[in-house]
Amino acid sequence: MDFDLTEEQRLLQDSVGRLLADRYKFEQRKAYMKTPEGWSREMWTAYAELGLLALPFAEAEGGHGGGAEETMIVAEQMGRALTLEPWLPTVVLGGGFLRHGASAEQRRALVPRIAAGEMLLAFAHTEAQSRYDLHDVATAAKRDGAGWVLDGRKTVVLHGDSAHRLVVTARTGGGQRDRKGIGVFLVDAAAPGVSRRGFTAVDGHRAAEVTLEGVRVGPEAVLGDPEDGLPLVDRVVDEAIAALAAEAVGAMEAVHALTVEYLKTRRQFGRPIGSFQALQHRAAEMMVALEEARSMAMLGAMMAEEEDAVERRRQMRAVKLQVGRSAKYVGQQAIQLHGGIAMTMEYAAGHYFKRLTAIDMTFGDAEHHLDALAGAGGLISAAAA
The missing domain is CATH 1.10.540.10 (Acyl-CoA dehydrogenase/oxidase, N-terminal domain)
Structure with a gap:
């Protein structure tokens, strides 16, 4: 290949x-x-x-x-x-x-x-109780003639404070955690009944709490099947996971280079600290973790357009698992090898670690996807084996 x-x-x-x-x-x-x-x-x-x-x-x-x-x-x-x-x-x-x-x-x-x-645009899907489950939706969408009325609250909407349109998941039928009965709606952020409270997340990116109170939308606001929109959500999130994996690789590559340069210039006991074998080993292990993540990010890009939803999701869970673990290791080692300076707002290493942590937690952290992958029978399905 x-x-x-x-x-x-x-x-x-x-x-x-x-x-x-x-x-x-x-x-x-x-x-x-x-x-x-x-x-x-x-x-x-x-x-x-x-x-x-x-x-x-x-x-x-x-x-x-x-x-x-x-x-x-x-x-x-x-x-x-x-x-x-x-x-x-x-x-x-x-x-x-x-x-x-x-x-x-x-x-x-x-x-x-x-x-x-x-x-x-911004994707408003997370709710206070949902954690990483895309199908846990309490926000309600009730029919109003040809249109719909939306009521609910969404949390940690990435860049939701500046978006002109919100892509909102809302329940059109069934129970709160049913996989059926979820609709996807394109909502004007300035529509009556929409309120937003913006804030800065731990990684420096903006996010918002979004409240929907009697928000009326027309039939043209529906994206996909209003009674079965979860497959659409899954597909878009899988594509986003591939993009996040690539972003994480870029961040890991940059913070690894920053760390190696610091090891070459920081002196202790009359010599650069990078001359100590134990620290060289750590830098080498960071590189191994980075390359493991890079290979999985490539897999993510290859699988993002896969039409088989089950196989695509299986592979994306593996991507998220390895990239999350690599990001955690590389970020932690960068902080350890830099020492106290890495924890300051004036130095870049800590900011890279914060972004890598946020990427790991976006759409499910490594342990969440490990559990889900194990529950699905592992990376290689029994049928394929």
């Missing part, structure tokens, strides 16, 4: 890498965090100009027709730079729901605005 990038993919990698190297140094990132939105509108415009916001959409709808490999390339570069902009919730998550669940008319209306940087 050929894992080399095509000429176009290398150009994309180089273009994104140069942009972020020039305009997303650590001091610049800290300045972006201090803006009212917590991220850079100028960088968002630059992403639009570079075509990153149009990347996964079909060319006929105003996109560039990129696939999971192109998404992986961009996500890895953003992980290196610790970007703060809402690329994942808008392009990967929101864009995924549009690509797989919206009508052609909806995509023609919305995709050009997303590509131009004029519209932001």
Whole structure:
């Protein structure tokens, strides 16, 4: 199997890498965090100009027709730079729901605005009781003529405070944890009955608590089957897991390089601490963990477009498991090898560790996916064996 990038993919990698190297140094990132939105509108415009916001959409709808490999390339570069902009919730998550669940008319209306940087999306799915279970939905959607009325509360909605549209999961039937009876709705964030409370998460990204009180939406707001929307949610989340895995690899690569450089320059007992064999071994083990995660991120990109939902989810659980474990190990070792400086807000290592921790916990941490994978019979199904 050929894992080399095509000429176009290398150009994309180089273009994104140069942009972020020039305009997303650590001091610049800290300045972006201090803006009212917590991220850079100028960088968002630059992403639009570079075509990153149009990347996964079909060319006929105003996109560039990129696939999971192109998404992986961009996500890895953003992980290196610790970007703060809402690329994942808008392009990967929101864009995924549009690509797989919206009508052609909806995509023609919305995709050009997303590509131009004029519209932001956010996925509102987590609830206070749901933890990592996408099917645990208490938010209610009741029919109102041809439309629906939504009531409920969503927590930790990534970049939900700045989004123009919210992709909301709500229960149209059945019990709270039933896999059937879940609908997916595209809701105007400024609609009557929608309230948001924004906050900064541990990794510096913005998030919001979203409350829906008697929010009325029309039939055109439904994405996919209103009685069986969970397969759509699963598919989009699997694509997001692949992107998160690539972002984690970029972050691990950057913090590993930062740590190795620190070992070369920090002196103790009259010599660089990197000359001590025990610390060399730790740095080597960090590299092994990084490469294990890289191979699984590649698997994630390969499986993101798999049509067999059961096999796709099985593989994505394995991806999330290994990437989460590698991220934890690499982040912890970076902190240990740097010592106290890594725990300060003025140094990048701690920020990488926070982002890696947040990635691990997004859509289920490593242990959650290990349990689920074991319950499904392991990575290789009995039928395949």
